Amino acid sequence: MGIYMTPADHQQVSDAVAAAEAGTAGEIVTVIADQSDGYTDVALAWAAVIAFTAMTALAFFPDFFLGIYDRIFGHWNADHSPTLIFAIAAAIGITTFIGVVLLALIPAVRIFLVPGTIRTRRVHARAIDLFKVGAERRTRSRTGIMIYLSMHEHRAEIVADKEITRLVPPEAWGDAMVALLAGLKERGPAAGMIAAVEQIGVILAEYLPREEGDVNELPDRLIEL
Numbered sequence: 001m002g003i004y005m006t007p008a009d010h011q012q013v014s015d016a017v018a019a020a021e022a023g024t025a026g027e028i029v030t031v032i033a034d035q036s037d038g039y040t041d042v043a044l045a046w047a048a049v050i051a052f053t054a055m056t057a058l059a060f061f062p063d064f065f066l067g068i069y070d071r072i073f074g075h076w077n078a079d080h081s082p083t084l085i086f087a088i089a090a091a092i093g094i095t096t097f098i099g100v101v102l103l104a105l106i107p108a109v110r111i112f113l114v115p116g117t118i119r120t121r122r123v124h125a126r127a128i129d130l131f132k133v134g135a136e137r138r139t140r141s142r143t144g145i146m147i148y149l150s151m152h153e154h155r156a157e158i159v160a161d162k163e164i165t166r167l168v169p170p171e172a173w174g175d176a177m178v179a180l181l182a183g184l185k186e187r188g189p190a191a192g193m194i195a196a197v198e199q200i201g202v203i204l205a206e207y208l209p210r211e212e213g214d215v216n217e218l219p220d221r222l223i224e225l
Helices: 007-021 040-060 062-073 082-103 107-113 116-134 162-167 170-187 189-207
Strands: 027-033 144-150 155-160
Touching: 007 027, 007 189, 027 116, 027 189, 040 062, 040 082, 040 107, 116 144, 116 155, 144 170, 144 189, 155 170, 155 189, 162 189, 170 189
Parallel strands: 027 144
Antiparallel strands: 144 155
């Protein structure tokens, strides 16, 4: 697991959350994750497809592959029986499958193999799951909101509880997402998270201002997974 935040970064994000919550009844939760899914199924699917493709290539170009076999094993004018051909096909398929699986053990390769739409869906699903565990219904007035950043997938999510969703139009979070991504690209994840927290604080102060006697119901600290 990557470590993306120093202790000083953690403190700065926590301070930003506390400052943003000073003007709103909303409760901001910040989460940064190395990645949102292992994508083992995607890696296995690629391995199966590539192995099947390699076996299919043998069917279309048998002379090429059988010629390689003969050169490796020193056969001359060999009579290739059906049993041998099937054995070669199985060997090609198994070797290719194992090779792709081993290659996919490299995190950068595995992420590269995952289509963007799958990354987006799984980051969203992971954000929802974490929100349900850590923030949803954890406040009396349903005013929790989570900023989730998944580093390997280069994806971010903002998930809000029922009352915030009712009051704040969805398009209002666009500026917060832009601030998050711009800060991350220019100065790193801590700066991006702080920029998003500040922007969300402004939005929540407008739609959900702090009331007298309001108490802090969720921790301000950054959660790094």
